[in-house]
Amino acid sequence: MKTQLSKSPADLQAKLEGQTRYVHDMRLPGQLVGKILRSPHPHARIVRLDVSRARAIKGVVAVLTGEDVPHHTYGPTKFKDWNILARDRVLFIGDEIAAVAAETDAAAKQAIAAIEVEYEELPGVFDPEEAMQPGAPVLHETIAGDNRPMRIALERGDVERHKQEAAVVKSGRYRSNRIYQGHLEPIGAIASWSDEEGITIWAPSHIPYRARETYAAGFGLPEDKVRIVVPPIGGSFGSKYVLKVHVIAAALAMAARRPVKIIMDRYEDMVTAHPRVPLTFDLEIGADREGNLLYKDVVVYADAGARVYWSPNVIATACTRPDNIYRFQSAKSEGHLCYTNNSPTTCMRGFGNAEMLFAVESVIDEIALELGMDPAELRLRNIVRPGERTIHGYRLDTCLLEECIDKVKAISGWERRADLPPYRGMGIALANHVSGFRAIDPRFDGSTAVLRLKGDGSLELETGEIELGQGMSLSYARIAAQVLGVPEGSILVKSGDTGRYPFGIGTLASRSTVMGGNAAKLAAEALQRRLVSLACEVLGKGASLEDGRIRYGEETYPLSEAAAWHRARHAGEELTVRETYVPDTEMPDATYYGHPSPNYPFAAHVAEVEVDPDTGRTRVVGYWAVHDSGTIIHETMAKGQVYGAVAQGIGWVTMEDLIVEQGRVKNPSMMDYRMPGARDIPNIEIAFLEGEDPNGPLGAKSLGEVALDPVPGAIANAIAHATGKRGYELPLSAERVWRAIHST
Amino acid sequence: MKTQLSKSPADLQAKLEGQTRYVHDMRLPGQLVGKILRSPHPHARIVRLDVSRARAIKGVVAVLTGEDVPHHTYGPTKFKDWNILARDRVLFIGDEIAAVAAETDAAAKQAIAAIEVEYEELPGVFDPEEAMQPGAPVLHETIAGDNRPMRIALERGDVERHKQEAAVVKSGRYRSNRIYQGHLEPIGAIASWSDEEGITIWAPSHIPYRARETYAAGFGLPEDKVRIVVPPIGGSFGSKYVLKVHVIAAALAMAARRPVKIIMDRYEDMVTAHPRVPLTFDLEIGADREGNLLYKDVVVYADAGARVYWSPNVIATACTRPDNIYRFQSAKSEGHLCYTNNSPTTCMRGFGNAEMLFAVESVIDEIALELGMDPAELRLRNIVRPGERTIHGYRLDTCLLEECIDKVKAISGWERRADLPPYRGMGIALANHVSGFRAIDPRFDGSTAVLRLKGDGSLELETGEIELGQGMSLSYARIAAQVLGVPEGSILVKSGDTGRYPFGIGTLASRSTVMGGNAAKLAAEALQRRLVSLACEVLGKGASLEDGRIRYGEETYPLSEAAAWHRARHAGEELTVRETYVPDTEMPDATYYGHPSPNYPFAAHVAEVEVDPDTGRTRVVGYWAVHDSGTIIHETMAKGQVYGAVAQGIGWVTMEDLIVEQGRVKNPSMMDYRMPGARDIPNIEIAFLEGEDPNGPLGAKSLGEVALDPVPGAIANAIAHATGKRGYELPLSAERVWRAIHST
Known part of the structure; x- marks a missing residue:
């Protein structure tokens, strides 16, 4: 199992029958078991860290600490506050201090237990509003001197005037809580290293290209020296974006020069995985006597936890998205993203x-x-x-x-x-x-599909987007099948390998159907044009594509025939089209308008x-x-x-x-x-x-x-x-x- | 090491320093050792074959006989006379009877030794002319009842008339011998199996697409369920085309569900590998008194050995190619390809x-x-x-x-x-x-190159052709570099993976420079056009590509900048062109004219x-x-x-x-x-x-x-x-x- 290969009914059937194999089921022969030593303290200085006893344990192949790994500033957003393993300080309960790779689970556990750490506990801060107070312990001096990596302040129309005019005003402090995404498949990965090709990580991430870019930066490698292969994903709901566990597995594989698999158990997953960002809203809405909404005014506090995962996007969404349902005459949002000594928080479905x-x-x-x-x-x-x-x-x-x-x-x-x-x-x-969001990557948005006619007349559709159970592959197959008039089952949708498939921003912001689907449609249309033009060249003017077959006069030919025509004219190479859908959207400006x-x-x-x-x-x-x-x-x-x-x-x-x-x-x-x-x-x-x-x-x-x-x-x-x-x-x-x- | 990645100087340097890693150096963690039991008799019936003792040996994971493998007619040419393992009869000394996969070399050897076989020896035939005689033992009844799978008879002009007219006639029976190709790297492969992706074989083959097609047929699988990954090739000179060892490694991997590596030692390689086809020529040439060559008349006998590898192409070449150097007024060739109970013979450089x-x-x-x-x-x-x-x-x-x-x-x-x-x-x-030969595959000829501009401004060139030390990658990099004005070292030539790169007929018939090189040139020209048009779109009319940089007025920009422009306009996808070179040649007709x-x-x-x-x-x-x-x-x-x-x-x-x-x-x-x-x-x-x-x-x-x-x-x-x-x-x-x- 190396990649996502979804053929409409087969994929669902395999899941129903329990045949789908997840990263947990994978076994690269000879792979090692990886485990992570995590901080028991929410904020502490590491005074002493001794792994010598761990290294001496039979069956232990690699033991890594912060001293053994590269130190580049990196992270999945513009706030580069990640490390690979902690060096001096731990910032939350679960922060990664050391990692081991061993022949067996028992040896790995024994090695983790044998690592000696002395901590000097430091005062912690656990509430975003407290974190903003002067004198609060500062988590990342280089990112934000006051624990506030991001502030939002935007206003449309004249909220103050509408406050004067409003006949009815309702307000309150609302709070949303931490939710565990509850994925059935715990977080984990297998990583391997080769001198020629660099790092390969089999990781259930639904934004693998962002993961690639992030991890490459973490190791100081070019982007193309990291390859993310995405196996079937056993539930994510936002939890499986870009994760430290993937990075640590890669660091262990590089050190051990053997594949290393880390799968968290449920306890570790729940303690250290990254729940929905808890938000506090001081919200006020005013209306006139007829019930026309005049304004909305909100201040949002978000608890990022100890490091930034996806929380900047969460607070930005909270400050803007719902305003677009109603004809508010004015709206004002203030947002504060705050570091605390809680476990980092991140995405969950519908975030913000x-x-x-x-x-x-x-x-x-x-x-x-x-x-x-x-x-x-x-x-x-x-x-x-x-x-x-x-x-x-x-x-x-x-x-x-x-x-x-x-x-x-x-x-x-x-x-x-x-x-x-x-x-x-x-x-x-x-x-x-939204159906995709232009600002996920300020550089670009959209999607690319490659559609290939195989020798047997079936089709392969390659996408950079990721199936996480939402039915992406079924949708793409149906879209391409409708355009071409072929059975859906004849289309194999391939995705989940940054080394083989086109670039994709990934499955987030509800983008897969519209972005990747439009690319699939463009590719199918392009393939249709190519097929008709090929058929006209071979058979004569007036040839057409009908119901998935080439028609010329009364004669019809299957697509396998067309595949052979193409290969005969193109040195054996298959008929392949590559189309990119670029949405006609506007990048939100500095005031979040767009x-x-x-x-x-x-x-x-x-x-x-x-x-x-x-x-x-x-x-x-x-x-x-x-x-x-x-x-x-x-x-x-x-x-x-x-x-x-x-x-x-x-x-x-x-x-x-x-x-x-x-x-x-x-x-x-x-x-x-x-x-x-x-x-x-x-x-x-x-x-x-x-x-x-x-x-x-x-x-x-x-x-x-x-x-x-x-x-x-x-x-x-x-x-x-x-x-x-x-x-x-x-x-x-x-x-x-x-x-x-x-x-x- | 999974594929061929050649960057001009780095590749040579690695070879000079002994850093290049061949299939022999590969170790898929947990891989098994594969070994083959071979016939000691040139022609015999297998009366009894008992592998039960072998199966019981500790460390033995799989033992296969002809009863355990599929039976499809297959082979690399149109003469489908291969099996995976022998069932009833062995046809040459070295013919494969059984195969084992074991944890260690010792266990594999012990298992081979523990297999019990009883043979009934049969009369053999070892000379092609004797093989053609009535009463000779027939090797493949279904292919050729008289041991002659292929005959050639062609004549141009009137040889008989020129025989009358000739003033000088010289003739003789000339013989060329069996030559061992003398590759430094013995023949071998690693194979693995996965339910999702089928067979992967790491095999030093310089015609991997033909290998894929052949092996898929051997297992009754669709072509796309076999993937050939080509590591650096340690010498071939024709010996490493399509080989039974690859098929047997795959059969063992399927049975063991673990990777299996078979590397022959020099003795096994020399006994069973496939030497240059020995040819006998009864040749006569006549000239007039002024020394004008009038005719050439030849009868060629070729010893295919016990199975057809590439010998049909050898005899066809012998019957035609050299005639094209001289202005013979007439020429006549008769060719007889014959089965014998010798080890199968095949290509070597300049064959025929x-x-x-x-x-x-x-x-x-x-x-x-x-x-x-x-x-x-x-x-x-x-x-x-x-x-x-x-x-x-x-x-x-x-x-x-x-x-x-x-x-x-x-x-x-x-x-x-x-x-x-x-x-x-x-x-x-x-x-x-020739520079490539139209009739290698009657369906098509030519080559395809994919050229991709990476984010850092470097280039990747993908080809289906294979580097076997001839300098293909250096040539392609130089051709593309010259067209684009970029340094050769900025182009990484990637090849050697049927699952990832474009289709290629492969390195034979001296085709790589002209076929793949023309494709590389077309791709570079297409990329140049795309870059100039992109630059004009971004900067304005008149932008150009000069010395590997974008120029607009006095300003110049590196290609990394152009890469970013493209990605920004194409949803993050890299600028990729795919061009196919189809040669302007004629397929030789039934008389070998073309x-x-x-x-x-x-x-x-x-x-x-x-x-x-x-x-x-x-x-x-x-x-x-x-x-x-x-x-x-x-x-x-x-x-x-x-x-x-x-x-x-x-x-x-x-x-x-x-x-x-x-x-x-x-x-x-x-x-x-x-x-x-x-x-x-x-x-x-x-x-x-x-x-x-x-x-x-x-x-x-x-x-x-x-x-x-x-x-x-x-x-x-x-x-x-x-x-x-x-x-x-x-x-x-x-x-x-x-x-x-x-x-x-």
């Missing part, structure tokens, strides 16, 4: 947007309540419409948000809301998202809940999700996205919480970190309002993240409706809801 | 052509002697000239053969020939060759020898080689080709002989098979008559084989001149020359 929408949709319901308006009605009055340019510059070529609200009201029986029994409530929330995505999906969700007043426990009893994601390319996979997202959102809002105190994860096990089971999930009714978007492949817009974005708001509003009490902090756990009910 | 030229150039000297003409003069009177179409249809756009003869006379001091002391002689011989190569190199060589009349031993005391290979792209490597070829020819003609009696190699060691040492090689003076050929990249024609083609004839003629006795059978060993001198 879902959290901010929890707050925004809560406050909008508060305004409706104050105005005595139906919350759906208030939203209908304020939402953006097709053809508009939003407050931050998004160009809405299509937008069926109004229809989504109407539809979700209809299917949920929204009119029941007024007559529900006590402790039963219904809540609505809206969401938008049109960053080819199109924008929308959703309106309704949740119905029942709260037990004695325990505070919320049961979601009904859920309705209506989506405008343009044309739905693969309905089964699309529904899967929504089911999964709603289930994930129910877990997030009603139960999940990675509890961290003084930098220590208090519940690092699946027993103590409760995720929803089948009984927690109600019937979910889904409707897609399909309309062809001109910028999506076959008219598609994204779906993966917009399906999660409204869930916290919808459930929070339903609980508020059921209990009459607003919840400000996620999760709206039984204890918190009980306290709210019983507060005065 | 060098052997036939030994005979033709000998007979032409005999005619000159009879006519009392200077042999050089007789040749000058009869050679082909530029602009002509030869007797078999070769279109000679360039031909400096006349100049070659003049020049070699001048530098060798040919006029000394008349006054040499006794037992000293000078001989001249001519040669031609124009099969883009151009034709020529050579005139002179050898000076001293023969010891007491021992018969020949010492080559002087050697002059003048070549028309068009523009010389890399003079150092070109001279290396000629030095090596002449040394190889001296060995062949004066000493080398793989002696096979009753199917048994009698001298399978480098002690008993004498190859020339430094003291056997005289000073070799080389001159290149450079003229630009319109069809070669930068004007080049081929060189690798034409440098060997004339050597046997030149030395044979020099010995005849020195001794007054004609030698008819190679090698012209001391014993044979002594016998000739002392014959009456």
Whole structure:
């Protein structure tokens, strides 16, 4: 197993049957077991580090400390605060101090236990607002003298004036929590080294090219001396971007000159993996007496933890994205990204947007309540419409948000809301998202596809984007198959190897369907043109491609025939086209204004809940999700996205919480970190309002993240409706809801 | 080490320093040792085969017999007479019966020794002419009922009429012998298997795509389920095309599900590897009294051995190629390829052509002697000239053969020939060759190059052709560098992986410089156009590429800048061009008439020898080689080709002989098979008559084989001149020359 090879039905079948082999199942013969010694302290100076006993253990092949590895400033964003292993200081519980590679698991564990470290504990800081105070211990002097690597301050329109004019103002401090992404496959990698080709890492990363660039910088190597091969990914939801474990496996492989595999166990994964960035929002929204939203004003604090992973993008999203749902006349955002001695935080599905929408949709319901308006009605009055340019510059070529609200009201029986029994409530929330985001890499955006006609008439489609279970390969195969009129099963989608396939920004920002799908479409169209022109050359003018066969007069020929024609004319080389899709977007400017995505999906969700007043426990009893994601390319996979997202959102809002105190994860096990089971999930009714978007492949817009974005708001509003009490902090756990009910 | 990565100086430097790592040096961690049980009999029925004791040996992971492997008819040519392992019958000493994969060399050897086989010996046939007789044991009933898989019969003009008209007729039965190619690196491979990607074989093959197609057929797999990765090749000279050892390694890897490495030792290599096809020529040439050659008539017998490797191409070449040097008015060839119970024979440098030229150039000297003409003069009177179409249809756009003869006379001091002391002689011989051959694959010919601009401004050139030490990578880098004005060292030539690089027919028929070089040139020109158009788009009209930098007005920019411009416009993907060169040639027709190569190199060589009349031993005391290979792209490597070829020819003609009696190699060691040492090689003076050929990249024609083609004839003629006795059978060993001198 070396790469992602997805052929439509075979891939799903293999997963269903448990045949798919993940990095965990891989065994490069002779590979070593790698393990990492991690800091038990949230902040400490390393006074003494002695690995001599570890090195002497039988079966130990390599032991590395910070003294044995290169020291380049590197990191996945512009904030280069990573190391390979700690040298002087550790910054969080789990920070990597030393690593071993050994013949057996037992020898590796024994070696880790034999490493002697003396620490001098240092004062830590665990709250972003405290971290900003003068006198707080500073984590990265060279990056940010005051623990604040990034600040955002933007304003559109005149918020101060609208504050004067507003008839209704609602505000509050909302908090979103740390969520463990809950990937079934723990984080891990295998790395190998060769003098000729450098580092190869088999790593389930869905942004392998960024990983390549980051790791190469870490070792001071040219980008092309690092190759990332991506095996099937066993769940990520944002956790498997660019990870220190990959780097440490590579360092061990270089030292041992043998392949090294590191797979975390669940405990290590939960203690040191990187949860959703917790955000605090001081939010205020004002409206006039008719319910027209006038302004939104927010200050966001984000806890990056001890190093920057993807948190800058999270806070930037939180400060802008949800504003593009409503016709706010003015908006102001202030954002503070802060270092703390907590484990670094990073992406999770819908990052920034879902959290901010929890707050925004809560406050909008508060305004409706104050105005005595139906919350759906208030939203209908304020939402953006097709053809508009939003407050931050998004160009809405299509937008069926109004229809989504109407539809979700209809299917949920929204009119029941007024007559529900006590402790039963219904809540609505809206969401938008992007289909790729222009600013992920300021240098470029888009995607490239290579499409190759094989000798047997089948097709290979190569992409730099990554399948992580979302159905990317199925979608690309369907798009190319529709263009060419061939069976989907005849297209093998290949991806997941930076050394072999075209460049791809990767699977994030809900970009795979629209970006890679448009590239697949362009490649299929190019192949069609090449096939027709080849057929005309061979058979005569008027030859065509119909239903996946070459037609000339009454005669038809299979594509294997065309493959042979091409090879005969091109020295045996296969007919290969390479097409790049470059979206017609605008890079957001310094004030975050721009049109960053080819199109924008929308959703309106309704949740119905029942709260037990004695325990505070919320049961979601009904859920309705209506989506405008343009044309739905693969309905089964699309529904899967929504089911999964709603289930994930129910877990997030009603139960999940990675509890961290003084930098220590208090519940690092699946027993103590409760995720929803089948009984927690109600019937979910889904409707897609399909309309062809001109910028999506076959008219598609994204779906993966917009399906999660409204869930916290919808459930929070339903609980508020059921209990009459607003919840400000996620999760709206039984204890918190009980306290709210019983507060005065 | 996984592939061929040649960067001009680094590659040579690594070889000089012994740093290059060959398949022998590779170690896939955990790989097993593979060994083969081979038949001790030239022809026998397998009565009993019991591997149970072998399977029980500790450390043995897999034992395979003919019962355990697929049975598809396959083989590298259209004669599908290969198996993977023998089932019922063995056909030569060395035929593969069983194979084992074990943890250690000792266990593998022990297992081989523990396999029990009972044979029923069968009568064998060891001479091609005997094999054609009725009643001879038939080797492959399904291929050829009479042991003759291939016959050639062609005639141009009226040979019978010219026989009547000829004033001088010379004839004789000439024989060329088995030559061991003498590669320093013994034959071997590593194979691995994965369910997802099938078979990967690390095999030093210089025609890996043909190997892929052949092996896939052997396992009944689609072509794309076999991947051949070509490490640096430690010498081949034709021995490393398509080999059973590769197939057996793959079968073992599939069974063991671990990588398996088989490396032959020198004894096994010499007993079972595949020497130059021995040929017998009954040749007659007639001329008129003025010395105009009228006709050539030849019958060729070729010993294919027990299976067909590349011998059909050898006999076809022998029957046609040398006829294109002279203006024969008619020519007739009859060829018989025959199975025998000898080890299969195959290619060696200059195959068919060098052997036939030994005979033709000998007979032409005999005619000159009879006519009392200077042999050089007789040749000058009869050679082909530029602009002509030869007797078999070769279109000679360039031909400096006349100049070659003049020049070699001048530098060798040919006029000394008349006054040499006794037992000293000078001989001249001519040669031609092709630069690729249209009929290698009837489906197509040519080559494809992919050229990629990397982020740092360096270039990667991908080719399907193979470096085997001839300097291909240096040539391609130089060709592309000249077109683009960049330093050669900035171009990394990548090849040797059927899974990653474009299709290539491979390195044979002296095709790499002209075929792959033309593709490299087209790719460089395409990249140049793309770079200029990109620069005009970015900077403005009038931007240009000069000396490897972008120029606009007074400003210049490095290519790394252009790389960034491209990536910015193409979603991060590198600027990549893919160009195919398809030669303007004609497929030879059923009578072998056609124009099969883009151009034709020529050579005139002179050898000076001293023969010891007491021992018969020949010492080559002087050697002059003048070549028309068009523009010389890399003079150092070109001279290396000629030095090596002449040394190889001296060995062949004066000493080398793989002696096979009753199917048994009698001298399978480098002690008993004498190859020339430094003291056997005289000073070799080389001159290149450079003229630009319109069809070669930068004007080049081929060189690798034409440098060997004339050597046997030149030395044979020099010995005849020195001794007054004609030698008819190679090698012209001391014993044979002594016998000739002392014959009456």
